[in-house]
Amino acid sequence: MPVITFSSPKGGAGKTTAACILGSMLAEQGATVTIIDADPNQFVQEWSQLPGLPPTLRIVGGATEETIMDKIDEAASTAAFVIVDLEGVASLMVSHAISMSDLVVIPVQGSQFDASQAARQIGLIKRTERRGGRNIPYTVLVTRTNPAIMPNTLKHILLSFEERAIPVLKTRLCDREAYRAMFSYGGTLQGLAGKGISNMAVAINNAAEFAAEIVQRLRDDRAQTKQVA
Numbered sequence: 001m002p003v004i005t006f007s008s009p010k011g012g013a014g015k016t017t018a019a020c021i022l023g024s025m026l027a028e029q030g031a032t033v034t035i036i037d038a039d040p041n042q043f044v045q046e047w048s049q050l051p052g053l054p055p056t057l058r059i060v061g062g063a064t065e066e067t068i069m070d071k072i073d074e075a076a077s078t079a080a081f082v083i084v085d086l087e088g089v090a091s092l093m094v095s096h097a098i099s100m101s102d103l104v105v106i107p108v109q110g111s112q113f114d115a116s117q118a119a120r121q122i123g124l125i126k127r128t129e130r131r132g133g134r135n136i137p138y139t140v141l142v143t144r145t146n147p148a149i150m151p152n153t154l155k156h157i158l159l160s161f162e163e164r165a166i167p168v169l170k171t172r173l174c175d176r177e178a179y180r181a182m183f184s185y186g187g188t189l190q191g192l193a194g195k196g197i198s199n200m201a202v203a204i205n206n207a208a209e210f211a212a213e214i215v216q217r218l219r220d221d222r223a224q225t226k227q228v229a
C-alpha cells in the first residue's frame with residue numbers, strides 16, 4: 001500500500017516528529033501502519049519501546065542500504081500505510097527509499113536554510129525520477145510554526161515555493177509541546193490525555209488535519225495516475 005517517505009538533507013527539519021505523528025494518527029484511526037526507521041540513530045525504534053502504541057502500528061528498525069527496499073516491499077504487502085523516516089543526509093539508502101515512494105514529504109521550518117535544503121531535495125527526487133522513469137510525487141510540509149503569528153520570512157518562503165510551482169501542504173504543523181511529549185511518555189497523542197500537556201486538543205486536531213490532507217493527496221495522485229493510464 002502507499003509508501004510515504006519523510007526526507008530532507010537538513011538535520012532537525014522535523015522528519016521523525018512528522019512521520020510519527022502521521023503514523024500514530026492513522027493507526028489510532030484504525031488503519032494498519034508500518035513505520036520503517038531508516039535512520040541509524042533509531043529514534044523511532046526507541047519510541048516504540050515505550051508503552052502506549054496501538055496494535056495497528058508496527059515499527060521496523062535496522063534498515064540498511066542493502067535491506068531498505070526489501071523492508072519497504074514487505075511492509076507494503078501487509079500494511080495499509082507504510083511510512084519511512086530517513087536520516088538527514090543524502091545517501092544511497094535515501095535514494096532507494098525515494099525511488100519506491102508514492103509521496104515524499106519534505107519538512108521545512110520557516111528559515112531560508114530549510115527552504116534551500118528543500119530545493120536540493122527536490123533536485124534529488126527529480127534525478128531519481130529520471131533514473132527510474134516514474135513520476136515521484138512530493139510535497140513540502142511547513143512545520144514548527146508559531147500558531148499565533150505568520151512571520152514575513154515564512155510568507156516570503158511560501159511565495160518562492162509558489163513561484164516555482166512547488167507543492168506545499170495547506171496544513172502546517174505548529175510547534176507544540178505535545179509533539180515533543182509523545183517521545184518522552186511514549187504512545188500516541190491521544191494517549192497523552194490527562195498528563196497535563198498544554199493545548200492537547202488543538203495538537204490532536206492539527207495532527208488529524210495533517211493526516212487527512214496526506215490521505216487526500218494520495219487519493220488525488222492515484223486518481224490522476226488512473227486517468228493518465
Ligand SMILES: Nc1ncnc2c1ncn2[C@@H]1O[C@H](COP(=O)(O)OP(=O)(O)OP(=O)(O)O)[C@@H](O)[C@H]1O
Pocket residue numbers: 010011012013014015016017018039086087088143144145173174175176177179180
Ligand atoms: N511540530 C513540532 N513541535 C514541537 N517540536 C518539534 C516539532 N517538530 C520537531 N520538533 C523538535 O525539533 C527537533 C528536531 O525534530 P526531528 O527529530 O523530528 O527532526 P529530524 O528532521 O527527524 O532530525 P534528524 O535530521 O536529526 O533526523 C526535536 O527536538 C523535536 O522534538
Ligand SMILES: [Mg+2]
Pocket residue numbers: 015016017039043085086087088
Ligand atoms: Mg529524524
